Amino acid sequence: MRNAPDRHEIITMQEAQVTGQDAGFVRNAFASIAGRYVLTNHVLSLGIDVLWRKTTARRVAELSPSYVLDLATGSGDLAAEIQKRCPDAYVLGADFSEPMLDQARLRGLKNLVVADATNLQMESDVADVVTVAFGLRNMSSWDGALKEMLRVLKPGGSLFVLDFSLPSWQPLRAAHLFYLRAVMPRIAGLLTGQRAAYEYLCNSIEKFPAGQAMCDLIKSQGFETATHTPLHGGIAALYEARKKF
Numbered sequence: 001m002r003n004a005p006d007r008h009e010i011i012t013m014q015e016a017q018v019t020g021q022d023a024g025f026v027r028n029a030f031a032s033i034a035g036r037y038v039l040t041n042h043v044l045s046l047g048i049d050v051l052w053r054k055t056t057a058r059r060v061a062e063l064s065p066s067y068v069l070d071l072a073t074g075s076g077d078l079a080a081e082i083q084k085r086c087p088d089a090y091v092l093g094a095d096f097s098e099p100m101l102d103q104a105r106l107r108g109l110k111n112l113v114v115a116d117a118t119n120l121q122m123e124s125d126v127a128d129v130v131t132v133a134f135g136l137r138n139m140s141s142w143d144g145a146l147k148e149m150l151r152v153l154k155p156g157g158s159l160f161v162l163d164f165s166l167p168s169w170q171p172l173r174a175a176h177l178f179y180l181r182a183v184m185p186r187i188a189g190l191l192t193g194q195r196a197a198y199e200y201l202c203n204s205i206e207k208f209p210a211g212q213a214m215c216d217l218i219k220s221q222g223f224e225t226a227t228h229t230p231l232h233g234g235i236a237a238l239y240e241a242r243k244k245f
Helices: 013-018 023-044 048-061 077-085 098-106 142-152 170-192 195-207 212-220
Strands: 067-071 090-095 112-114 127-133 153-164 225-231 236-242
Touching: 048 077, 048 127, 048 153, 048 236, 067 077, 067 142, 077 090, 077 127, 090 098, 098 112, 127 142, 142 153, 142 212, 153 212, 170 195, 212 225, 212 236
Parallel strands: 067 090, 067 127, 090 112, 127 153
Antiparallel strands: 153 236, 225 236
């Protein structure tokens, strides 16, 4: 018989609507790890995060967008992949961490802006696609950020949310939770010298809604449709949503 999940392994849509992260802590955490963020991500995911971003960029390219807004762009990994696959599109990367944007500039990205995804200083109905990779769960208000994403999308526009998840298959779930709690912070601490930052970020994965709960949260903010695709057994997930015409 399947054991009941503990409190840290499950979150309802109602809880998700009022739950977010400590914005000040997150800003300082990313500033402290910016210089080694990309390397650490690749090491901790064994390079699989590259495949996840390629999958997301491929889905975006299938829509032939003219304007893509990549929120929480960080070091610009997803924005760069989208730009490669959509050479004629205007791809704008936004992040509230200037040190992270400095890393994106080192990658050659030029269309970058400092911005808080929960309060975007831009007009409504402007983007064909909005993307956010491994960033929504670190925002101070998940529902507030989703409302802003809906606002800046054109009618019929698409949202892509790529983030970590928790596998539904219990053996893999248990192994993944052990990795998040005991292994990942230790390795990240050795690589960056900022173990506390990664303990916080790893804990945020357990609190983040996954699967149908995430789809329900997205739809509750006004999106017409929301679906999810588990990646590598559910270690991550790609959510796709559409704004009404």
